Amino acid sequence: MTLRTTATLAAGLVSALLALAALRGLPLGTVAFWFAPFPLFAAGLGFGWATAAQAALVGALVTLVSGGVPGALAWAILFALPSVLMLRLALPAAPGGTLGLALPFALLALWPAALLLGAELAFAARPGGFSGVLRTAVEDALARMGAAPGSDTEEVAALMVRIKPLAFALWFGIVMTMNAAIAQRLVQGRGLAVAAPARWSLALLPGWYWKLALAAGLAALVVPGGAGFAVQSAAMVLAVPLALQGLAVAHVLSRGRPGRPVLLGGLYLALVLFLIPVGLGLAALGLAEHFLNLRGRGPRPGTGLTPPED
Template sequence: MAAQQPRIGLIDDPRLLAGAAGGLVSALAALWAFRGLPAGLGLFWLSPLPLFLAGLGFGKLALTVAVGAGGAALLAVTPGLLPLLLWLALYGLPVLLLVALGLRAGPRIALTTPLALLGLWPAGLTLVAAVLAADLGGLEAVMRTTVELGLTRMGADVPAAAVDQIVRLNAAALALWLGIALAANAAAAQAFLGRRGLALAAAPQWREARLPAWYPALPALAGIAWLLADPADALLPLSLSLVLAVPLLLQGLAAMHRRLARHSARLPLLILFYVLILVFSLPGALILVALGLLEQYGRRNPPANM
């Protein structure tokens, strides 16, 4: 009697099963937040985690299935295309690109190009938003209306000068939030998979992250465009300059962790630095960007007392 052949079908492929499960869980977390249910904000932060688990544990095919399954689920249960487009723009497509760029040939996950993508992707979204807002009075008018509506709903009475400041920094704040959310979920997924021997590639040295040599020129060029722009049209180049500087800020954070890695008071110093960054947000961000530039173009192996 011939030996029974193992079944090989779509439902027997672990990559497809993991991808479908990851996409559905991610879509459910996003939908929970879209409906305004309790703990929705926290679940929205964790929405990319199942996607990273599928991609870093089962490969690009599983992640593609996850994005497709999650998108189909949101399209089926939500009215209109806005929830689907938000989920794809914030999580689905960037996670797909990050994993594809990170899981290249090599024993470890690559960090250089994915780190640059954390600035390039929000910059692209900013350009798309500017194009879509052209018929609604421009990007600044749309952002100002959105900020004022949000402040009104919160019952906050904010001076006009503060509203102007929020409008200027709004795109950069969203880009920083997105970059931190994606990086944190990617690190958590890789750590979870690595402890169980399921990761496709070894974890990278997160503290050694460094941008491509050409990348710092992009925020500099956008900053020059902002300085030369007419004041009425200055918001777009300013937003692009700040958004593109987010990877430099993240590289500065990585450099700070690396320089304190062997310090005896590492934990108290890190807590102190993070508190100072939160209290003095803008000066702290500028210092981190400067540290990122120093890490990019300075000495490769600074002394421990630096």
Template sequence: MAQFIGIGIGAGLVSALLFGVLLKATALAILLYLLAPLPILIVGLGWSHRAALVAAFTGALALSLIVQPFLGLGFLAYLALPAWWLAYLALLGRPGADGTMEWYPTGRLLAWTAGTAGIAFVAIAVIAAPNYETFQSQLRGMTRTIVRIQADRAAGAPVPKPVTPDAGVEAPVEPAPETPAEATRTEVANALAAIAPGLATQGLTVLLTFYLWAAARIVRISGRLPRPWPDLAATVMPRRVLAVLAGSIVLALVPGYPGVLGVALAGALSAAFAMQGLAAFHDRSRGRPGRLALLFGLYVVLFLTQGVALVALTLFGIADTALDRRRPQGSAGRP
């Protein structure tokens, strides 16, 4: 017991240090910040989920006492507890009828990764702005700034200088009428603000999946990974995840933070289905002639088309779950 507590405390302090350097706002600080969940996942997979839980609360306490309570709470909700939870799920197992260990399926683990990302985003949003109107105001202000900067860069127009009135003449203070271009920018910014939670959780889902994979590889190299390495290409999420996706889309229509949760879950699940689509392509291309060329072509298309290819992969992943054609069938094995 003392061993996992000591290891957990050490990992939590390292994770808190990596998270705290973000305040320096440099490129290196951002890179180190992105590595913050790894120590928690490593001790969770290599020792126990209890060590990961100790690490999560140790890091949060250190940030709260040394920096500020808000930063510690944000670290706990957004990165530390999600890392502990995923490590806990990854090591779940039960003995089968033949005495072998049946480990938690990678498809369910991928679905929980998406769900964890959606919940973590809403948690940090509520912590940062308990009032929903404040959250919306901040989000729209951020998206308007992004849209304005992008529009100015595309146009290449300099920022107009304010006109100084003649001395002794009072200039009337009147709000400038919004031009059609500015009205369009406002509409685009508002639309972007509406889907921003989904875009954020798409990235967080991919990051959490990568963190879990990287931590498992590190622990496996050290020889401490309890479960055998799974067949990642065979990952298939359960069909009930489709119902969760449909429910999240309906929930997105609800006002307030419940609607934000719906958008966040929809975005996170779309990323999960895109990764499943990628896994399905790897799985279905096994044993086919020219497999390496097919995979190389797929990644080139992904790099060049980006958004379009991701939508196609997401639809492929959804169809893969809905049709359920890659499940093992009794003793016959994979179809």
């Protein structure tokens, strides 16, 4: 058995088992769930995106047998399909090239936005559409926690429904970038990388992305009703990569400055405590990067390329 075949089988099996640990409620299963994409990224970065695709087929079989159709679909939609697609977009056509991060970076929002659109279509016949389904689920959860029915509970439920798409997009973006970065370090350290590593701090969204995000933001201000929920949710989701790009700008600009850990720690704390206003500020910073190239040493904004090492 070749190393590539071993990696394919192991990546699919381990990824599926990590996801099933959470689906079956095993101890530390939630933690394991966060790392389900890692084996797929490691296999793809070490042996090519086709290896990751084959590993995904192995994982699909494992999750189907052990978790049934719902478990297999959840694993495929959340981890397998976006991981393989990100690798397909990131890996260069010729061996030895540099990873391209522009399109995979955009996919961090486009994939959740596509899932949001799919949910809207799937629940279009329900009262209130997808937002109505979410609201019912949140109200039921609050009732099980002992919350008494009333205006306060309704306001909390409405707020939670509004931010759920944003929370999912943030979770998805963090999980995918974290696992891809760890996998890149692993395969690079073992000399298995099929492409030159990318510098994540200099990742740039495609030049067209800010126009899409801005158009969604403007539409969210004027579209009413149930359609307004979908557009507002899409606008928040599309703002996530811009905020991550703004966060990368903050990391680069703070290099070499006194008290850098304190500055970045304060920024992350503010982001946790005041998610929406601080996130919007970071998104604005990420948008400014497209025009001002604030990181300086990067290539022309929107290319997703990385400069040569010093």
